[in-house]
Amino acid sequence: MESIRELLLILLAVILLVQNLSNVEARYHHHKKQKNKGSTVPPPASPENPVSSSPSYSPSVPSDPYPNDPVNSTDCIFDVRDYGAVGDGSADDTAAFRAAWKAACAVEAGVVLAPSDYVFKITSTIFSGPCKPRLVFQLDGVLMPPDGPDTWPKADSRKQWLVFYKLDDMTFTGKGTIEGNGQPWWDLPCKPHRGPNGSTSSGPCDSPALIRFFMSSNLVVSGLTIQNSPQFHMKFDGCEGVMIDKLSISSPKLSPNTDGIHIENTKSVGIYNSMISNGDDCISIGTGCSDVDIADVTCGPSHGISIGSLGAHYSQACVSNITVRNAIIRESDNGLRIKTWQGGTGCVSDLSFENIQMENVRNCINIDQYYCLSKECLNQTSAVFVTGITYRNIKGTYDVRTPPIHFACSDTVPCTKITMAEVELLPYEGQLLDDPFCWNAYGTQETLTIPPIDCLQEGEPQSEQEVSAYGC
Ligand SMILES: *[C@@H]1O[C@H](CO)[C@@H](O)[C@H](O)[C@H]1NC(C)=O
Numbered sequence: 001m002e003s004i005r006e007l008l009l010i011l012l013a014v015i016l017l018v019q020n021l022s023n024v025e026a027r028y029h030h031h032k033k034q035k036n037k038g039s040t041v042p043p044p045a046s047p048e049n050p051v052s053s054s055p056s057y058s059p060s061v062p063s064d065p066y067p068n069d070p071v072n073s074t075d076c077i078f079d080v081r082d083y084g085a086v087g088d089g090s091a092d093d094t095a096a097f098r099a100a101w102k103a104a105c106a107v108e109a110g111v112v113l114a115p116s117d118y119v120f121k122i123t124s125t126i127f128s129g130p131c132k133p134r135l136v137f138q139l140d141g142v143l144m145p146p147d148g149p150d151t152w153p154k155a156d157s158r159k160q161w162l163v164f165y166k167l168d169d170m171t172f173t174g175k176g177t178i179e180g181n182g183q184p185w186w187d188l189p190c191k192p193h194r195g196p197n198g199s200t201s202s203g204p205c206d207s208p209a210l211i212r213f214f215m216s217s218n219l220v221v222s223g224l225t226i227q228n229s230p231q232f233h234m235k236f237d238g239c240e241g242v243m244i245d246k247l248s249i250s251s252p253k254l255s256p257n258t259d260g261i262h263i264e265n266t267k268s269v270g271i272y273n274s275m276i277s278n279g280d281d282c283i284s285i286g287t288g289c290s291d292v293d294i295a296d297v298t299c300g301p302s303h304g305i306s307i308g309s310l311g312a313h314y315s316q317a318c319v320s321n322i323t324v325r326n327a328i329i330r331e332s333d334n335g336l337r338i339k340t341w342q343g344g345t346g347c348v349s350d351l352s353f354e355n356i357q358m359e360n361v362r363n364c365i366n367i368d369q370y371y372c373l374s375k376e377c378l379n380q381t382s383a384v385f386v387t388g389i390t391y392r393n394i395k396g397t398y399d400v401r402t403p404p405i406h407f408a409c410s411d412t413v414p415c416t417k418i419t420m421a422e423v424e425l426l427p428y429e430g431q432l433l434d435d436p437f438c439w440n441a442y443g444t445q446e447t448l449t450i451p452p453i454d455c456l457q458e459g460e461p462q463s464e465q466e467v468s469a470y471g472c
């Protein structure tokens, strides 16, 4: 016994010693790397060069265990003020942001810093890569676009404002706010019912999406407050590997087309710990998305979490493996919705909605394969196949203006493998238990659903469909 203890103690001492030695070595090594980098990166034109102003670091002082650790030095921080940003809320800081981006992009783990207590204004900008790995855009202050369509530069796209393009391994974070100044865009007479006497004027009506990630991979977006977007708050297209955490997204309930987070043609996405309130879909998932995990998200007021619309203009759409867990949806026009156009092809499969709390929501659970924005959609024989949809532990209250459960599946391509377990929805006001609606919907109820859903057909349809037959 005694000897084993001694042996262990000796072993521990050796381990500690070795660790200490390797720590020191790692620091020397790191310092050398920093120094090399400093000499190869051309210093920016700014007089307040952040590279040269960093404190000098002496590695040979053993008494101080953490002498200006190079990991935490200012070497890699590119403060937009050092590139001429004013941050008074009215000056145009675009050039400064572009220059800081360019400098940070060129070094590993570069940080573009927009510090707190400043309000930066920039025009539509494409922050493009490729950049060195681990680039960080750190927004601690306020960042905003020009104030509405009248001051939007004529040469700039009206479809997007901040664009991140061709990046890999990049983080957009900070405790700051992106203020979209959306009101003048929402008030354009071409927006629904904003024209004279509540009409809707015709004509082009482009309004910029606030933040767009395009053709990029391994992205982290966290901590930010994003508000009052002219149109979509955040959009991911053609991306792979997206981690969204602790975002606060908000726009008024009646702001048109202000989707919270929209993803399309994007794979491997996590959306966690976020609050979204807006005037359109809270989270919308378009074609070409798979392996999406959404958890601990609160939506509302909003239009809920939406898959689609899919299959417009006879297109093929594929969406698979989407999980939504531990979400709250309140004061929303829709809860969990899948919408497809008639005439499309493809498949929506393996969706799971679990532990969702509804508060005064219209159309809590909804599959609509007759989605149509005009009155003239003809019935078609082809449709996007919907299969393998699980609703588990969905509880709360619904707005009695619409039935809480609505499965309107295609005439020719039934929805299959719908699983309902512990779904209990009660009217928010009044006693009316509105009857669920189903058309051509097949599946199983593991427990008794409230309100009772007799219209869901048990089992499988006669002619069983194969996912593979739909080209996904
Ligand atoms: C740098 O050090 C400061 C003070 O020790 C700390 O508060 C901050 O979080 C560190 N930053 C990074 C990026 O590690």
Ligand SMILES: *[C@@H]1O[C@H](CO)[C@@H](O)[C@H](O)[C@H]1NC(C)=O
Pocket (backbone or CB within 6 Å): 196, 197
């Ligand atoms: C709006 O409605 C008022 C009252 O009905 C009418 O006098 C006015 O001409 C209408 N304006 C337009 C632009 O249609």
Ligand SMILES: *[C@@H]1O[C@H](CO)[C@@H](O)[C@H](O)[C@H]1NC(C)=O
Pocket (backbone or CB within 6 Å): 268, 269, 290, 291, 292, 293, 321, 323
């Ligand atoms: C489904 O997506 C999750 C990520 O959300 C992933 O971990 C898992 O492997 C995927 N499942 C399949 C069968 O691809």
Ligand SMILES: *[C@@H]1O[C@H](CO)[C@@H](O)[C@H](O)[C@H]1NC(C)=O
Pocket (backbone or CB within 6 Å): 377, 378, 379, 411
């Ligand atoms: C299309 O089919 C649906 C379901 O069978 C039916 O309710 C609807 O009336 C049809 N619409 C047209 C335009 O034929």
